[in-house]
Amino acid sequence: MPKKTIPEEEYMNTGHVGCLGCGACHAMRYTLKALGPKTIVSIPACCWAVMPGPFPAKCLEVPLINTAFEVTGASISGIKAALDAKGITDVTVVGFAGDGGTADIGIQALSGMVERGTDVIYIMYDNEAYMNTGIQRSSSTPVGAWTTTTPVGTTKDWKKQPKKNMMDIMVAHKIPYAATCSIGFPEDLIKKLRKAKEIRGPKFIQIYAPCPTGWRMQPDKTIEVCRLAIATGAVPLYEVENGVYNISRKPAELKPVKDYLKIQGRFRHLPEEELESIQKNVTREWKILLKKEEFTKGLVDL
Amino acid sequence: MKMVMTGNYASAYGAKVCRAEVISAYPITPQTSVVEKIASLVSSGEMKAQFVNVESEHSAMAALISASMTGARTYTATSSHGLLLMHELLIWAAGARTPIVMSNICRANGPPWSVWADHHDAMAQRDTGWMQVFCEGNQEVLDSIIMSYKLAERPDIRLPSMINEDAFILSHTVEPVDVPDMELVDEFLPSYNPRFKLDVDEPYGFGSLVMPDMYMEFRYKINEAMEAARQGWRDVEKDFEKTFGRNHGGLVEFYNCEDADAVLLIMGSVASTAKDVVDKLCSEGKKVGMARLRVYRPFPVEEIRKLAGMTNIIGICDHSYTFGHWGPMAQEVRGALYGIADQPVMKNYIIGLGGKDMTPEILEKIFLKTLALKDGADQEIEWIGVKGLGGW
Numbered sequence: 001m002p003k004k005t006i007p008e009e010e011y012m013n014t015g016h017v018g019c020l021g022c023g024a025c026h027a028m029r030y031t032l033k034a035l036g037p038k039t040i041v042s043i044p045a046c047c048w049a050v051m052p053g054p055f056p057a058k059c060l061e062v063p064l065i066n067t068a069f070e071v072t073g074a075s076i077s078g079i080k081a082a083l084d085a086k087g088i089t090d091v092t093v094v095g096f097a098g099d100g101g102t103a104d105i106g107i108q109a110l111s112g113m114v115e116r117g118t119d120v121i122y123i124m125y126d127n128e129a130y131m132n133t134g135i136q137r138s139s140s141t142p143v144g145a146w147t148t149t150t151p152v153g154t155t156k157d158w159k160k161q162p163k164k165n166m167m168d169i170m171v172a173h174k175i176p177y178a179a180t181c182s183i184g185f186p187e188d189l190i191k192k193l194r195k196a197k198e199i200r201g202p203k204f205i206q207i208y209a210p211c212p213t214g215w216r217m218q219p220d221k222t223i224e225v226c227r228l229a230i231a232t233g234a235v236p237l238y239e240v241e242n243g244v245y246n247i248s249r250k251p252a253e254l255k256p257v258k259d260y261l262k263i264q265g266r267f268r269h270l271p272e273e274e275l276e277s278i279q280k281n282v283t284r285e286w287k288i289l290l291k292k293e294e295f296t297k298g299l300v301d302l
Numbered sequence: 303m304k305m306v307m308t309g310n311y312a313s314a315y316g317a318k319v320c321r322a323e324v325i326s327a328y329p330i331t332p333q334t335s336v337v338e339k340i341a342s343l344v345s346s347g348e349m350k351a352q353f354v355n356v357e358s359e360h361s362a363m364a365a366l367i368s369a370s371m372t373g374a375r376t377y378t379a380t381s382s383h384g385l386l387l388m389h390e391l392l393i394w395a396a397g398a399r400t401p402i403v404m405s406n407i408c409r410a411n412g413p414p415w416s417v418w419a420d421h422h423d424a425m426a427q428r429d430t431g432w433m434q435v436f437c438e439g440n441q442e443v444l445d446s447i448i449m450s451y452k453l454a455e456r457p458d459i460r461l462p463s464m465i466n467e468d469a470f471i472l473s474h475t476v477e478p479v480d481v482p483d484m485e486l487v488d489e490f491l492p493s494y495n496p497r498f499k500l501d502v503d504e505p506y507g508f509g510s511l512v513m514p515d516m517y518m519e520f521r522y523k524i525n526e527a528m529e530a531a532r533q534g535w536r537d538v539e540k541d542f543e544k545t546f547g548r549n550h551g552g553l554v555e556f557y558n559c560e561d562a563d564a565v566l567l568i569m570g571s572v573a574s575t576a577k578d579v580v581d582k583l584c585s586e587g588k589k590v591g592m593a594r595l596r597v598y599r600p601f602p603v604e605e606i607r608k609l610a611g612m613t614n615i616i617g618i619c620d621h622s623y624t625f626g627h628w629g630p631m632a633q634e635v636r637g638a639l640y641g642i643a644d645q646p647v648m649k650n651y652i653i654g655l656g657g658k659d660m661t662p663e664i665l666e667k668i669f670l671k672t673l674a675l676k677d678g679a680d681q682e683i684e685w686i687g688v689k690g691l692g693g694w
Contacts, residue, residue: 038502042368050511058507063500065371066509068394071364074356078326078365079500081352082372085323091502109364112357 005187007033011061018051021219023209023226025051026183027125028060028096031207034193035121037062039092042076044106045069046098047132048125070105072097073113076120092197093120099140100130103164114173114202121196121203124166127211135214139164142234144278146216146266158269162281166206171240176201179239179248182208184226188248192239199241208235216265228260233286238293244300245293257282303481309472312440312479313379313405313465314339316447318349319487322377322403323494324369326354326362328384331417332473333407336379359384363391363402370400371508373499375451378402381469382409382423389427395462396431396524398509401454401494402462403447408436408570408621409469410656418657419469421569421622424598425630431524433463433531434599436569440477442550443467445542448482452491453538459527460496468571469657482546490545532600553602554609555594558584562591564615564672569595569631572621572653572660579665590669595631606638615647617672623652628683647675650683658687 011032018025024047032039039062043049049066052058067075072095079093095113097106102124110122129147130136137147142163146152150159170178177199181189189207196203208229212219229235232255237248257279261267270278307315313336317325325344327337343349352374356362359380366376380388385406395402408424410416424434433454437443443465450463467473498506512520535553543549555573558580559565568576573594583590593609593616595602609616620629627633632650639645651668654660664687671684687694 037505040372040500040502052507052510055510055512055516058510060507061505063502063505064507064510065368065500066507067364067368068390071361071391074326074361074364075368077354077356077361078324078368078370079372081324081326081354081365082369082374085352085369085374086372108357109361112361115357116355 006190009033009036011037013059013061015053015057015059016051017053018047019213019219021212021222022047023183023211023222024048024125024127026186027123027207027209030183030186030189031094031096031123031193032060032062034190035092035094035197038090039094040065040079041094041096042067042072042079044072044097044101045132046101047127048096050132069101071109072101072106073109073111073122076122077113077116077118080118080120095120095122097122097124098132099124099126099128100138103140103166104138111173114170114175114204117201119200119202121193121205123205123207125207125209127209127214128163129211129214131211131214140166143281144261144267144270144274146269147214152269166204167240170204171243174243175204177239177241178204180206180208180235180237182226182230182235182237184223184230185237185249188237214266217263221263225260225263228255228263231255232257232260233282234260236286236289238289244296245289247289247293254283254286304478305481306476307440307479308335308474308476309440309443309467310335310407310474311339312444313447313467314343315481316444317377318343319482319484320448320451320491321375321484321493322351323374324352324354324366324376325378326356326365326369326376327378327380328356328359328362330359330381330384332409332469333379333381333384333405335473336405336407359387360391363388363395366402367391367395367398367400370402371398371500373494373496375494376402377404379405379407381407382411385423385427386411389430392427392430392432397520399460399524400462401451401460403450403454403465404462405443405447405465405467407469407473408466416656417469419471420655420657421466422655424464424466425622427464428599428630431461431528432599433461433528433597434466435463435597436466436595437472438571438573438594440472440479441548443472444479444481445546445548445550448487448491449538449542452541453531453534455494456534457497459531459534461524461527461531466570471571486545490542528600532602535597551594551596552605553597554605555596556609556612557592557594559591559593559609559612561589562613563589564617564669564675565591565593565609565613566617566619566669566672567593567595567609567631567635568619569598570621572619575660575662576665579662579669582662583666583669588673590673601634601638603638606635607642610639610642610646613646615672615675617649617651617668619651619653619668621654623655632683647677649675652683652685
């Protein structure tokens, strides 16, 4: 019998109202498998505000509170404070927000929560745009992408700015633990969440969660695009523990980033020189990450 | 125990004697000494509470909503722009039916910057679903916190409550205040134990999307609770008096209103000065009275109609304004008295914005103006003390 690496227990039932091939759906399912039933989840405005189903339906087997768009960090701070006041110590408090709710409108409340050292897990499920409202660009949208507010058109108005690096921002807070995961690598995701659960203080987890609807690709490509993201170095998997970097997956040789971009319709307008520029940046960022790992490993004993 | 303290310390002691479990706050003038005092009470061990030093008022209210949903008794304090920043979450707090109690130190809104008293900040929150109390003195500031928790946590009410105290006039002015024994407060106010909360043993979901066939039902229930809170305030004040031996006049406090020729209707600390002026004018043979509107939400319709039966003229003194159509209290009072027989003559005064001083002399002038009003003979609204207007 092969060893099972994904827990069999389900805390997310059938009946969610996400789109076909939704990556955020897997993100929640694996998160709850990793953390178990003694978990309270706070969800701001995002796809997951809708996905549990309309009242009175709810596809999650854990207590769930809906909060305003920009307050996830504050909401989970309040839940944790109340549990502390009641002397309840065996419950994991999780904020589960999208990239817009994290990197844009919610960044202040998140920063405050991390700075206060709040013992919670903040999860940013990253589908790289405001998908719930209909594919508008966020600061987490990658350079080159089409969205409904970067509509390309005759003025070539695709997203011109690089994706905001939330991991760097979290590391600057001296957060005890931050990690990137991907729904295409569930064992890695579950391992990191379980590790986060055991660490005291604030934890930040960024889950790469493709959105076939917004990325203009077929729903059966969700996992394939996750694999290509890692194989090309476009979305590296790594963790930062007390400032020390550890890259979770290092492909022997990176595939051309074109392989990752060409299966997503949101990049199909890009001219050759733009593709080259993206390739250059991905290679550069990957090298920087390798250097960070090498440099910070030497700091372990400091 | 009798102590001499500011309105802000009375607020802090109010949270303490009620055993608030989670406090989350952000500093703003003139609220700061509330949270400083609570922080020192917590750090000295006198108060057992989680104090969350958030990075904005918006987060303060968000944290309390979630803490309250987890079953904790919660408290915060703010003022002016802090309250305005909270606006979205004030509506959320009422919608989530969280019995949060908050002190608002009433301060004018900018620009131009002002740190002094008026009620525009609180009035801008009228439609959020919060109960709103306006205090005359520091004892009332403390007592209203105790009464608020008692009513707000009632299972059929479950609405947040905002205690309003005027900037500096109450917040930074000392008065003797009786801080009740915590054991006595415990008798009056049992610990908060809501039937539904965030609990891993009973994993409910809260605040999820509802379709149009159910949304209005949720809103109706909030209004039903607010309507019930009107009698609730009357009852809770009676119970409070039984336990603590004092009251603050119910929803509307009547001062010499019976058979008065004219009454000024006032909210907040200006009422104190007005009482002195009423005494002076009465000693000179003039029949004037003062009514203090203490609870603004739920609005005391019956008490206002009762007042209309006591007097012929009501001068409605708004410490605020709505650009374009009277002061907010004037709108509400006129609405409450619409269509009644023998409607009194009513005039709206806008007073004391941004801390403009309301001296006994100015109030006496307003009383005399009001006494001289004839049916329909005067303008509907007058801004008091504005340079270049009406001889000021």
